[in-house]
Amino acid sequence: MLKVIAEDFIKPEDVEIVIPLYRELVEATKQEPLCIAYDLFIDEKDPGHFIFIEEWFDRAALDAHCASEHFRRLVPLIDQHTRKEATYILMTAF
Amino acid sequence: MLKVIAEDFIKPEDVEIVIPLYRELVEATKQEPLCIAYDLFIDEKDPGHFIFIEEWFDRAALDAHCASEHFRRLVPLIDQHTRKEATYILMTAF
Numbered sequence: 413m414l415k416v417i418a419e420d421f422i423k424p425e426d427v428e429i430v431i432p433l434y435r436e437l438v439e440a441t442k443q444e445p446l447c448i449a450y451d452l453f454i455d456e457k458d459p460g461h462f463i464f465i466e467e468w469f470d471r472a473a474l475d476a477h478c479a480s481e482h483f484r485r486l487v488p489l490i491d492q493h494t495r496k497e498a499t500y501i502l503m504t505a506f
Numbered sequence: 507m508l509k510v511i512a513e514d515f516i517k518p519e520d521v522e523i524v525i526p527l528y529r530e531l532v533e534a535t536k537q538e539p540l541c542i543a544y545d546l547f548i549d550e551k552d553p554g555h556f557i558f559i560e561e562w563f564d565r566a567a568l569d570a571h572c573a574s575e576h577f578r579r580l581v582p583l584i585d586q587h588t589r590k591e592a593t594y595i596l597m598t599a600f
Contacts, residue, residue: 415547415559417511417557417559434600435600438600451599451600452599452600453509453597453598453599453600454597454598454599454600455595455596455597456596456597456598457596461595462600463511463595463597465509465511465559501549501555501557502549502550502551503547503548503549503550503557504547504548504550505545505546505547505548506528506529506532506545506546506547506548506556
């Protein structure tokens, strides 16, 4: 099991543009056979701070996600609206 | 529903000291009636970077957690071993 937190920081004026892109990304990713969880949250103090909490069967499942059509098409579209670089943490259970 | 990510940064030489404190904190917190999830993870790249992914019934449930005997006793003990200040994100579902 691999747990991931991925954080995006979107320009405040572009939040409305990215919402349908995130919606499509979440819906498509949840269909991936080795995706255990892929849930998106928004920072209560910062509506442009989007946080994915993800769970994957293994590292290969995450790599397959990053190589998927929907990831390779949608993430660059989202990244056009970021105000700073995304962050990622790969984690193991305590 | 309130989702929380809380991150602690422990001095590398003190990781073994905090592990039993975290274990007790997780076990006691999971017994709280309004705690939906309280799971602890470790950054694959940094064994002193501990990440809680929490889910609470509401803000009052989180406040009750922070006022609990186990939180008020164990968190200051853990905090003696931090290398920088903890961070918290309170989140709503996308």
